[in-house]
Amino acid sequence: MMPGTRYPPMVIWAARDIQRHCGRSMLLFACLASLVFLTAMALLFSQALDATWERLMDQAPDLVVRRIDGGGWAPLPVDVAMACAKKIPGVIDPTPRLWGVVPGPEGPVTVVASIAVVPESMLKGIPPPSAGQAVVGQGVARALSGGRLSLGSNHSVTVSVIHTFPADTGLATHDLVWMTPDDARPLLGLVPGQASDLAVHLFRRExxxxxxxxxxxxxxWPVRITDRSTSALNHHTRAVRSGGIAVVAGIPALLALLLIITGTVVDNTARQAYWGLLKSMGWTTADMVRLQVSRAMIVGIPAVVLGLASAYAAVFYPPAAGITAFWVTGGQHLPALTLVSSGAAMVMIEIAAMVGLPFLAAVFLTTLRAADGSPWTLLQADPWN
Amino acid sequence: MIWHPLTWAFWVAAATGGLLYATGAVQAVDVMLNWTPAHADIDQLRRERHAESAALLGHWALGFLTAAALLGLVGVALVWHRMVPGAMCGTGVLQAMGTDGSRAMIFWGVSLLILHGWRVLDGLDVQRPQGVLTRTGARLMISAAPFFLLAVFYSWQALMRVETVPTVSCCAAVYDRVLSGASESAALKSLAAICLWFSLAGGAALLALMVLKIRFPDRGSGAMPAIIAVLWSFAATVALKQVGSAYYYQVLSHPCPWCLFLPDYYGAGFFIFGGVAVVVMESIAIWLADRTRRRYPVLAGPAGKRIQRSAWGIVTAMIGFTMLALGPAIAWRLRTGVWLNGSP
Amino acid sequence: MELNAGLVCRGLNFRWPGKNADEPPVLEAVEAVFAQGTVSLVTGNTGSGKSTLMHLLAGLLHPTAGEVWADGQPVSRWPSRHRDPWRRQVGIVFQHLALIPDLTVGENLLLPMIPRPITWSRMQEEIRRQLEDAGLSALADAPTNTLSGGQRQRLAIARALVARPRFVLADEPTAFQDDHHAARICAQLCDIAREGAVVVIGSHDPRLRSFDGIDRRFHLASATLTGAAVNQGAP
Known part of the structure; x- marks a missing residue:
């Protein structure tokens, strides 16, 4: 005999019902957990990518000014640019920056020579390089031979690598090479007194x-100005789209599978007599729906938790994180991602709506279809007749 | 926007709720057209099963569609503005959506309100076996269909419009509107003052009526509280937008209702406007329960209980609304000795 | 006819759906009062319509004409969402028993209790009491499919009585019982009636015809119910 407890009897009976049909419940559990895992993985990845970008963008300058001419980007005369920028009310701390893309041993790399390009949080105590030295990102470090790096084609410069940027800054530093301005200028084709662009901070960001x-x-001269909001918007759109596409690509098929399996598990014609018997004893259709929803919740909640936990591990714990990044982004490098609590809450809401609601609706509709008959008719379906 | 997971979540919830509603409405059609409670023929027995299924489907559909509407609200208020160039809150999102966004919100509101009314009638009908409200309930349930279809249509239009929107001016537009002309500003000020005083007076009247309804649920009109509540909800919204919100933002000339939903203001908008929604919904419940009480004496008892429950709901919601809407203003006044506009 | 006197049939007709109108009905113009606190026995040959009458009284079937009133309410006219929960006041013993074979004896008794607003511990108490009355206490944890025919029938009766119903409808409740157990079941049903329930037994068991606890006897033949009171001292 079952011990006396204070749990609602309906839930206890639902648990006993699950035990009676263990195989079907396991099938449903596995299906639901996989569905949540795949959906949550894409959504968590997208949210984490977004949060990471946002964190990085928060430290970026409010405006970046680049000089342009008929041939594209042109070097910026530092003194003139500084003087012009300082004349504008609200502009504070204009900073000339030296940076550019140059050929590396395994494809192009981004050379930076001024600290203003790299947000301080990424440096994490790394000492600045001296002449002939460089600090490189994880992607560049992999291509090194003997700790030395050769860059450029016309004006080749070789530097010794003294440090690599931390892995958790990979999203911004993956292909970065930080060196002294004197080493960088020949590579970037800039003479002293010239800069690549001008970073501008504002008194009021708005x-x-x-x-x-x-x-x-x-x-x-003509300039092109990029603002932080536009960059943030672009990054946000990219991050959201990566998650959205991954979800959209996989969801319909999986959802159909879930509906079919839920239908199979719940709507068993052999159970019609059981429903009829329950009705003859005073159960209502609503009671039966309550029983089935309780069953669904007992199976569904652990499945959702397992799916979410697996997705979290797949996004944030290497080496699974690498595979996930490859799958979601289509082969981009692995960034070390961060997740904010509001983003995690949003993922939960989205999972609840995209998986939870259709699942509950499937349980409800199939139960209604099976139990919505007169008790006498339902009883006739049973083997005891 | 089309790729945003929350957009998908919204559509999944709306589609699932729509499927449940459509299934229930189809069964309700048979009930509405042919309900004959005095007969026991096979068709009537089928109709009885249909009525029971339609009721269950309607309750679930209402839950799912409310979830969809809340997802849409969260999207507009908290999430989608990050996808709209220049938007900082829901004002920017609605600007990007054009009139379709506002229409969608109105039709969602009307659909949910009708289904809520149906829920009230069904809750009363289920109390007695005579089924006197079954046909009326079915009719009310079906009458939500055109509004729901329009809500879905305008939601689709609005979300698709956001996909290609140019930069919006968001709250800058709010500032501009306030600061543009002295005459308009003066008109706004007087409107705000009228709405403020009406919301205070209407709120007090509504509270007094609710206390009476709690004590004497079978006396007085049900229409009067509903009319006052609907008018109060408009006045309270305008007063909150023009006057109360300033104490949250701590600046004048920023009458933006959507910024109240942002985390910077603790999502207060959800609770404040939630309170207004509860007042409107429960006042409609009182009106319907009162009508039922008068027309069907067999349901007088359950209707009286429903009136009392709704009255308690309105009192609770109004206390919550008042605390959240006026609390910051009173706190400011106590702290500084003057109101935000400088008057003592 | 007094309609609020227990379970009342008023002009009850029943014809299976789809049958020709010229075929004889299963029940025709049945008028009967099964009063509160009494045990009524409905006898009749096999196929005479006893089970159908039981199902009509339990609201499992709908009469094609006429009404079933329970405690002054026309329950047969109620829509299903009211008739289904009303059935919580009915304890029905099916002729085919309708037990769930893979559940234990205790769990079969639990089934009618689950949707009722009573606590889990109270349910357990009621089940224990009912198992004792049925002499099945030692088998509480045994799967139903391991019981003998007689034990299963006693279990079916226990399930009908476990929730203390207002109306007990027992279809051939002694079919698989020896004389001792048949008498015990009859006594059990009489006890329930004395506590205020309406008990209707449908049976062609000759042992029941001679049982002195029966208050009213009815006979069903050619779709017509005839009957008379036996024990005038019934409350």
Whole structure:
């Protein structure tokens, strides 16, 4: 005899019902857990990518000014640019930056020579390189031979690598090479007094759009100004789209599978007599729906938890994280991602809506279809007749 | 926008709720057209089963569609503005959606309100076996269909429009509107003052009526509280937007209701406007229960209990609303000795 | 006819759906009062319609004409969402027993209790009491499919009585019992009736015809129910 407890009898009976049909319940559990795993993995990855980008973008300058001419980007005369920028009210701390893309041993790398390009949080106590030295990202470090790195084609420069950027900054530093301005200038084709662009911070971040026009008018040559919000929007769109596409690609088929399996598990015609018997004893259709929903919750909640936990591990714990990044992004390098609590909550809500609601609806509809008959008719389906 | 997972979540919830609603509405059609409670023929027995299924489906559909509407609200208020260039809150998202966004919200609201009314009638009908409200309930349930279809249509239009939207000016538009002309500003100020005083007076009247309804549920009109509640909800919303919100933002001239939903203001908008929604919904429940009480004496008892329950709901919601809407203003006044606009 | 006196049939007709109108009905113009606190026996040959009458009284079948009233309410006219929960007041013993074979004896008794607003411990108490009355205490954890025919029938009766129903409808409740157990079941049903329930037994068991606890006897033949009171001292 079952011991006396305070748990609602319906839930206890639902658990006993699951035990009676263990195989079907396991099938449902596995199907639901896989579905949640695949959905949550894509969503968590997208959220984490977004959060990581947002963290990095938060440290980026509000505006970046680049000089352009008929041939594209042109070097920026530092003194003139600084003087022009400082004239605009609201602009603080304009900083010339030296950086550019140059050929590396295994494809192009991004060379930076001014600390302003790299957010401080990424440096994490790394000492700045001296002449002939460099700090490189994880992607560049893999291609090194004997701790030395040769860059450039016309003007080749060889430097010794003294450090690599931490793995958790990989999203921004993967292909980065940080060296002294004197080493970088020949590679970037810049003479002293010239910079690649001008990073500008504003007194009020909200004014970034308003100040752009004044700033552009202040320079004696055509410039292109990029604001932080536009970059953030682009990154956010990319991150969201990566998750959305992965979800959309896999969900319909899996959802169909879930509906079929739920239907198979719940709507068993052999159980019609059972429903009829329950009705003859005073159960209502609503009671039966409650019983089936309790069953679904007992199987579903652990399945969702398992799916979410597996997805979390797949996104944040290497080496699974690498495979996930490859699957979701289509082969991009592995960044070390972070997740914020609001992002995690949003993933939970999305999973609940995309998997939980159709699952519950399937349970409800199949139960209703099976139990919505007169008790006498349902009783006739049984083997005791 | 089309790729945003929350957009998919919204559509999945809306589609699932729509499927449940459509299934229930189809069964309700048979009940509405042919319900004959005095007969026991096979068709009537089938109709009885249909009525039971339709009721269950309606309850589930209401739950799912409410979830979809809340997902949409979360999207507009908290999430989608990050996908819209220039948007900082729901104002920017609605700007990007054009009139379709506002229409979608209105039709979602009307659909849910009708289904809530149906839920009230069904809750009363189930109390007695005579089934006197079964046909009316079926009719009300089906009458939500055109509004729901329009809600879905305008939601689709609005979300597709966001996909290709140029930069919006969001709260800058709110500032501009306030600061643009002295005459408009003066008109706004007087409207705000009227709405503020009406919301205070209407709120007090509604509270008094609710206390009476709790004590004497079978006396007085049910229409009066509903009319006052609907008018109060408009006035309270305008007063909150024009006056109360300033104490959250701690700046004047930023009458944006959507910023209240942002985490910066602890998502207060969800609770404040949730309170207004509860007042409107429960006042409609009182109206329907009162009508039922008058027309069907057999349901007078359950209807009286429903009126009392709704009255308690309104009192609770109004206390919550008042605390959240006026609390920051009173706190400011106590701390600084003046109101935000400088008046003592 | 007093309609609020227990379970009342008023002009009850029943014809199986789909049968020709010129075929004889299963039940025709049945008028009967199964009063509160009494045990009524309905006898009749096999196929005479006893089980159908039981199912009509339990609200499992709908009469094609006429009504079944319970405690002054026309329950046969109620829509299913009211008739289904009303059945919580009915304990029915099926002729075919309708036990769930893979459940234990105790679990079979639990089934009618689950949707009722009573605590789990109270359910356990009721089950224990009912198992003792049925002489099945030692078999509480045994699967139903290991029981003998007589034990299963006693279990079916225990399941009908476990929730203390207002109306007990027993279809051939002594078919698989020896004389001792048949008498015990009759006594058990009489006890329930004395506590205020309406007990209707449908049977062609000759042992029941002679049982002195029966208050009213009815006979069903040619779709017509005839009967008379036996024990006038019934409450």
């Amino acid at each position: 004014e970034e759009r308003a100040i752009q026009a004044d700033l552009a008018a202040a320079f004696p």
